[in-house]
Amino acid sequence: MTTRRWLAGALIAGLLAMPSMVQLSLVPSARAQQPLVGITDTEIKIGQNAPFSGPASVYGQISTAESHYFQMVNDQGGVNGRKIRLIALDDGYSPPKAVEVIRKLIEEEQVAFLFQTIGTASNAAIRKYVNAKKVPDIWLGSGASMFVAPKEYPWSIPFQPSYRLEGEMYGKYILQKYPNAKIGIIYQNDDLGKDYVAGLKDALGDKYDKMVVKTLSYELTDATVDSQIVELQSAGVDVVYDASTPKFSAMTIRKIADLGWHPVHIIDSNGALVRPALSSAGFDKSVGVITGQYLKDPTDPAWANDPGMKEFMAWKAKYAPEADIANPVWAYGYNMAQALVLVLQRAGNDLTRQGILKAATSLPPTTKLSMVLPGIEISTGPDDYRPMKGLRLVQFDGTMYRLLPE
Structure with a gap:
């Protein structure tokens, strides 16, 4: 009787334990089969x-x-x-x-x-x-x-x-081609504009304070940058360093042309888009603009083949x-x-x-x-x-x- 009772108890205990054991054995598998976020088979x-x-x-x-x-x-x-x-x-x-x-x-x-x-x-x-x-x-x-x-x-x-690396490239170009330049900076007053200015500083080094004769900024909410361009011209600037976005670089190009002013005009790659920036300003007024690119230009016949x-x-x-x-x-x-x-x-x-x-x-x-x-x-x-x-x-x-x- 003792043996039978022990066997019965063991059997009951085993049966009671089975659901828990099954559940534990299935948990890792169930988790492994959970779908990835945003990913399906298709x-x-x-x-x-x-x-x-x-x-x-x-x-x-x-x-x-x-x-x-x-x-x-x-x-x-x-x-x-x-x-x-x-x-x-x-x-x-x-x-x-x-x-x-x-x-x-x-x-x-x-x-x-x-x-x-x-x-x-x-x-x-x-x-x-x-x-x-x-x-x-x-x-x-x-x-x-x-x-x-x-x-x-x-x-x-x-x-x-990086914008900073790009700005450094422009600075090296200025040092090479225009070592006696009087640089005027106009930049968008945010991290984009400030990065480009920092890159220029990296390149010019201890010549920065001597070569940069005027630094002006604008806000994204500004209606115009005409006054800044007039101020740069008045400062005797012969290289305009323009760290901006298309709407404002177009304004800069137009105002420079309206003044009959002909400085070297360097615009960051964000602001120098052919369309809408240059087309909005006028292609004739945009002649000579310098910028940086890393993509092939689909309008350039040199890439046709x-x-x-x-x-x-x-x-x-x-x-x-x-x-x-x-x-x-x-x-x-x-x-x-x-x-x-x-x-x-x-x-x-x-x-x-x-x-x-x-x-x-x-x-x-x-x-x-x-x-x-x-x-x-x-x-x-x-x-x-x-x-x-x-x-x-x-x-x-x-x-x-x-x-x-x-």
Whole structure:
């Protein structure tokens, strides 16, 4: 009897324990099978803020170009069988609105990651939140040096050359070509403008205070910069260093021409877009403008037989017929989308957020993108968060930008 009772008790105890044991054995498997955020067997959902309205609405076309590129990729079967779905929400180039938009994308839309979040001020406003959430922000749309911070903000990865590096390039050019220049600076009073000024200081070194005779700023809310240009002329400036965005660089070009003034005019790559900046100011008034580029110019016949340009023009004809190829934002958006597809291809089936981050921060120096100018290296590493390593100087001839001799 004792033995039977013991066996019965053991059997009952074993039966009672079975559900718990089964449950414990299933937990790891169930977790492993949980879907990744924003990823299904057929789709990769990504998010973006974009200025479809506001003072920098021209940059909204970047997002449109990227959407068109992803449509081409999707028509070709997607990336490893998954189609890319870009959700782009308008933030009006407003930092508070950008925060609202990004929260919606991450918390409500449940995107896998962010892509090409546009604007220096907007990116500054969102990066603490994005990094706290550990959501990759791949190829954020700003060249401000503040965003190269892999230790503090490991989930935010910029792409284009830093504004500071670009400013340093202009400074070296001035030293080489105009060593006795009287430089007048007009800059946008934000991180973008300040970065370009810092780069100029880096290049000029102890000559900065002697060569720079006047420094003036403007606010994004200003209606005009006419008074600043008049003040620069009055100071005897012969090189205008213009760190701005298209709306204001167009004003600067027009006012300089209206004054009958002919200084050397250097404009940062953001503000020197053929369209809308130069076209708005007038191509005749824009002759001689110097800037930096890292992408091939679709309007330059020198690239007509280039394989990468042929691919771009074929994409434009089929997927972006509305694209104005004289406006560099279309080639830029195309390039950024192509760079993201490269990251997804490198990530393969590891589409965890950590896997995507790793793929974006391990691009080898052999990386090529079809619209990037020859001689410019693209690479990343765990401590090297700036893929584009340089630019080329170009000058506007009244029709297009021409490469200056290296």
